Amino acid sequence: MSVSIGRHLLSSQDLNNETAVALLDTAARLDAAMTGREVKKLPTLRGRTVVNLFYEDSTRTRTSFELAAKRLSADVVNFSAKGSSVSKGESLKDTALTLQAMGSDAVVIRHHLSGAPRRLATWIEGSVINAGDGTHEHPTQALLDAFTMRRRLRDGEGDLKGLRVVVVGDVLHSRVARSNVRLLRTLGAEVVLVAPPTLLPVGVAEWPCEVSYDLDSALPGADVVMMLRVQRERMTASYFPSAREYSRRYGLDAARLAKCEEHTLVMHPGPMNRGMEISAEVADDPRRSVITEQVTNGVSVRMAVLYMLLSGEGVANE
Amino acid sequence: MPAQSHSASQIDLQAPKTVLSAEDMARVLDRIAHQILEKTRGGDGVVLMGIPTRGTFLAQRLADRVATFAGVRVGLGAIDITMYRDDLRSQAFRPLAETREPAGGLDGKLVILVDDVLFSGRTVRAALDAIADLGRPRAVQLAVLVDRGHRELPIRADYVGKNLPTSVQQQVKVRMLERDGSDAVTIVGPAEFEEGHGE
Numbered sequence: 073m074s075v076s077i078g079r080h081l082l083s084s085q086d087l088n089n090e091t092a093v094a095l096l097d098t099a100a101r102l103d104a105a106m107t108g109r110e111v112k113k114l115p116t117l118r119g120r121t122v123v124n125l126f127y128e129d130s131t132r133t134r135t136s137f138e139l140a141a142k143r144l145s146a147d148v149v150n151f152s153a154k155g156s157s158v159s160k161g162e163s164l165k166d167t168a169l170t171l172q173a174m175g176s177d178a179v180v181i182r183h184h185l186s187g188a189p190r191r192l193a194t195w196i197e198g199s200v201i202n203a204g205d206g207t208h209e210h211p212t213q214a215l216l217d218a219f220t221m222r223r224r225l226r227d228g229e230g231d232l233k234g235l236r237v238v239v240v241g242d243v244l245h246s247r248v249a250r251s252n253v254r255l256l257r258t259l260g261a262e263v264v265l266v267a268p269p270t271l272l273p274v275g276v277a278e279w280p281c282e283v284s285y286d287l288d289s290a291l292p293g294a295d296v297v298m299m300l301r302v303q304r305e306r307m308t309a310s311y312f313p314s315a316r317e318y319s320r321r322y323g324l325d326a327a328r329l330a331k332c333e334e335h336t337l338v339m340h341p342g343p344m345n346r347g348m349e350i351s352a353e354v355a356d357d358p359r360r361s362v363i364t365e366q367v368t369n370g371v372s373v374r375m376a377v378l379y380m381l382l383s384g385e386g387v388a389n390e
Numbered sequence: 391m392p393a394q395s396h397s398a399s400q401i402d403l404q405a406p407k408t409v410l411s412a413e414d415m416a417r418v419l420d421r422i423a424h425q426i427l428e429k430t431r432g433g434d435g436v437v438l439m440g441i442p443t444r445g446t447f448l449a450q451r452l453a454d455r456v457a458t459f460a461g462v463r464v465g466l467g468a469i470d471i472t473m474y475r476d477d478l479r480s481q482a483f484r485p486l487a488e489t490r491e492p493a494g495g496l497d498g499k500l501v502i503l504v505d506d507v508l509f510s511g512r513t514v515r516a517a518l519d520a521i522a523d524l525g526r527p528r529a530v531q532l533a534v535l536v537d538r539g540h541r542e543l544p545i546r547a548d549y550v551g552k553n554l555p556t557s558v559q560q561q562v563k564v565r566m567l568e569r570d571g572s573d574a575v576t577i578v579g580p581a582e583f584e585e586g587h588g589e
Binding site: 098111 | 486524
């Protein structure tokens with residue numbers, strides 16, 4: 073195996089171990105290069121256009137991609153479904169062809185339907201980056217999570233062999249969980265999913281991870297506890313009796329955190345439901361919570377992804 | 391890239407020819423270190439910025455020599471120019487190397503860029519852009535181990551270890567102890583012309 077990335081980043085599965093490590097290395101270099109310098113900009117993507125195509129609300133991912141593209145000197149066009157022709161009923165394909173006709177080099181897409189980025193990739197010539205599709209995948213989130221873990225627990229080098237990561241909560245609706253399970257496995261970490269049976273997807277037994285219904289027994293020995301947001305907006309049925317009961321059994325509070333190791337990190341992809349899956353005290357714990365660091369690292373990781381996808385078009389990256 | 395065909399009028403086209411041995415390289419670096427001291431009047435305010443990979447080793451060696459000869463500790467850093475290249479669109483993904491700004495930064499300093507081979511001048515052009523984003527030096531100079539000609543930009547070196555007339559098809563290979571296990575500069579070709587390191 074070697075470093076190889078195609079034209080698109082649609083899924084964590086697009087990355088093998090070497091490529092993922094190369095991406096994290098690149099992100100680390102970019103992060104180091106950007107800190108403390110006079111001009112916080114690199115000329116790498118000068119004259120290239122990156123389109124942010126967001127069919128779903130997002131603060132951090134869209135801003136993060138925008139900042140990443142701008143730090144690489146690309147021109148950025150932000151396109152959200154609200155206030156565009158989409159609200160007049162334009163299809164994804166027609167929107168894609170319009171963007172294509174305007175000469176975009178990369179499209180960063182977030183869509184409420186799983187698989188939309190993959191469809192988009194068949195219609196346009198530029199690169200497509202999946203910034204979250206339905207309940208499917210969110211590969212750059214997994215990359216920034218891996219970057220954060222590597223920096224904190226592996227001195228910023230190599231992969232994540234031997235790390236034990238417990239992912240807790242609404243796995244059913246979580247593209248973050250799907251992308252993380254795959255990427256973390258590729259990087260050599262062990263993943264444990266913890267959720268009530270109603271919030272686990274069909275076929276989870278086939279995933280390359282352990283599954284548990286009991287948070288308290290999963291916490292000892294965990295290097296990372298990643299809390300997932302309870303996605304109320306995607307819930308069409310009642311998956312648990314009450315918020316209070318969910319919080320009691322699957323919420324991370326100070327008492328639970330005390331059962332973890334000294335070095336255990338607390339992560340959350342945001343936005344958080346404070347008091348639901350995570351207590352405010354834990355979220356703001358300066359020693360263990362790396363939630364704001366995840367956001368910071370997101371910019372460097374997305375710069376690395378843009379650089380990797382947009383360098384050497386038409387060259388086989390073998 | 392496929393091997394380009396050339397008239398085989400010369401003999402033994404493939405055999406690498408050593409143009410600088412380890413001893414030669416040591417003497418050449420001694421001389422450049424002395425020249426730097428002479429030209430900068432004692433090395434005051436000098437910062438050596440190596441261009442990775444081998445330029446950083448050369449910069450380190452030059453800094454050590456300057457310290458030995460004159461007892462002066464010049465600034466030492468590294469500047470990765472990958473993100474400033476003008477051929478990113480046409481080349482495959484390149485991993486990034488380290489950029490290390492010396493303590494005290496570059497503002498008002500006399501920056502000497504250090505690279506192994508000066509060829510098209512495009513690396514140096516990229517390095518000048520990279521330097522401008524880090525700070526505003528008083529002046530920028532260039533030191534290279536080998537100048538092999540074939541400039542594509544109006545760039546020249548202030549300190550040259552060896553001027554080496556080459557054909558474009560030839561490759562100049564610099565080996566350094568720190569990375570390659572031994573010191574040597576060899577010239578290969580004109581069997582194949584490959585862009586990449588050492589331009």
